[in-house]
Amino acid sequence: MTPSRRSSRSPQGKASSKARGAQRGTAKAAGKKNARTAQRPARPRPPKETLELLVGEPAHGGACVARDDSGRVVFVRHALPGETVVAQVTATQKTLAWADAIEVLSPSPDRVPSVWPQAGPHGVGGGELAHVAPAAQRQWKTDVLRGQIRRIGGEALADAVSDIGGVRVQAAPGDTAPDDPLLHRRSRIELVANQDSNAGMHRFRDRVVLPLKEMPLAVEDIVDLGLFGSDSPWRHLWSPKDRIRVVASNTGDNRVLVRTPQGLFDAERQMVEDDTCHWRIEVNGQTFDYRVRMDGFWQTHREGAQVLAQAVSDAAGLRGGEKVAELYSGAGLFTQVLASQVGEKGRVVSVEGAEDAVADATANCAAYGTVDTFVGAVDEGAVTDLVGELGSAPDVLVCDPPRTGAGREVCARIADSEAARVVLVSCDPAAGARDLRALTESGYELESLRAWDLFPHTHHVEFVAALNRR
Numbered sequence: 001m002t003p004s005r006r007s008s009r010s011p012q013g014k015a016s017s018k019a020r021g022a023q024r025g026t027a028k029a030a031g032k033k034n035a036r037t038a039q040r041p042a043r044p045r046p047p048k049e050t051l052e053l054l055v056g057e058p059a060h061g062g063a064c065v066a067r068d069d070s071g072r073v074v075f076v077r078h079a080l081p082g083e084t085v086v087a088q089v090t091a092t093q094k095t096l097a098w099a100d101a102i103e104v105l106s107p108s109p110d111r112v113p114s115v116w117p118q119a120g121p122h123g124v125g126g127g128e129l130a131h132v133a134p135a136a137q138r139q140w141k142t143d144v145l146r147g148q149i150r151r152i153g154g155e156a157l158a159d160a161v162s163d164i165g166g167v168r169v170q171a172a173p174g175d176t177a178p179d180d181p182l183l184h185r186r187s188r189i190e191l192v193a194n195q196d197s198n199a200g201m202h203r204f205r206d207r208v209v210l211p212l213k214e215m216p217l218a219v220e221d222i223v224d225l226g227l228f229g230s231d232s233p234w235r236h237l238w239s240p241k242d243r244i245r246v247v248a249s250n251t252g253d254n255r256v257l258v259r260t261p262q263g264l265f266d267a268e269r270q271m272v273e274d275d276t277c278h279w280r281i282e283v284n285g286q287t288f289d290y291r292v293r294m295d296g297f298w299q300t301h302r303e304g305a306q307v308l309a310q311a312v313s314d315a316a317g318l319r320g321g322e323k324v325a326e327l328y329s330g331a332g333l334f335t336q337v338l339a340s341q342v343g344e345k346g347r348v349v350s351v352e353g354a355e356d357a358v359a360d361a362t363a364n365c366a367a368y369g370t371v372d373t374f375v376g377a378v379d380e381g382a383v384t385d386l387v388g389e390l391g392s393a394p395d396v397l398v399c400d401p402p403r404t405g406a407g408r409e410v411c412a413r414i415a416d417s418e419a420a421r422v423v424l425v426s427c428d429p430a431a432g433a434r435d436l437r438a439l440t441e442s443g444y445e446l447e448s449l450r451a452w453d454l455f456p457h458t459h460h461v462e463f464v465a466a467l468n469r470r
């Protein structure tokens, strides 16, 4: 390994369904077609199937589970547990179907008017829980997390979680007020221009770009840019099909950067060269500053970096002088905090696949002479090599893999490293449950498990677990 730079949810009753409305949709569509067929005969399309469903528990991925009259499982988006809805089937596969709730016949008390209607049925992705009251979103995510822990992690892991008091998805700091709609939390968004050069997003699981009227989940600095609509002053800075990335900082002068194929722009639409974002957090009362290239990974929720860095610090429990290994270090969010906490007598080694992120991590840890940041794919060999750099078993190993999780092999090598303590950060309940299972089946005992809603209005959830070697 070559060092880069030294630096430092149903009601549990039977769900019912009734095919209906298909004719309703067909008649409408047929009327439209007649106008067109005067010129060009159209190939008849199968009518879109609609079903009346009693909606059951939430499944991982933002949909709830229902069964139609045939017993087929239907994943219903834009619904809530306990509701009866009319749902339009959007996709089918063997014995499964996916559907969007298009009419709610008996609303849940947890339903609210959507905070982002364009992410509703047949709309864009990225806001699939926008019709759910925030506290109910957290309950939804808690149910999914617990379900994944039991289904994928297994009974033994579920028992271990129960032995430590269970797990509940909490609100991020500042997100706890009951009436807060939790808008303006996302510090980074990805857009794409439609054929008219209006900024939009892809329809959920579709290539069609829907022009956005608003993006109320983005932080105010991004909303204030006025990116949307045919009179947006930004439209000349992109062309049809262009991808547009918009990223905000939480400190510094240049608070927003917009990248289009035509260049990099500040909030005044002036072309700039410096693609660095700046972020400041506080852990245990100590301030940490970061520079992060706008195209690199960074936590999306405006409090995400802070919440997770504090949680990793709590879980690591460093006192000074420890040896720490970190997998998937990104731009060094945790690395810098860990380096500060091990102090001069300790050592931190990290590995990350994105070269630019490692350059940022190196710069972010420059004040610490006890850190080595490495570029490399995290695989079985890399874990062994990284730990080898420490010369003996790590006191703490921190692992924050991408959504796919670390996987069985990497977890096996983590166990082989004989790290006394493992801190696992996960942004996917299924992958995280699988990784936790691998670790607990290979010599580790769960000490703590905390989870946060760092992605309000989506199904995503983040957790941090601490495990000790038995």
Ligand SMILES: C[S@@+](CC[C@H](N)C(=O)[O-])C[C@H]1O[C@@H](n2cnc3c(N)ncnc32)[C@H](O)[C@@H]1O
Residues within 6 Å of the ligand: 297, 298, 299, 308, 328, 329, 330, 331, 332, 333, 334, 351, 352, 353, 354, 357, 376, 377, 378, 379, 400, 401, 402, 403, 427
């Ligand atoms: C969830 S991010 C965590 C980054 C950092 N802990 C943070 O919170 O900012 C996962 C990181 O793993 C990196 N990554 C994804 N797959 C990888 C792989 N196979 N090998 C090495 N790094 C990888 C990504 O580039 C990303 O920086």
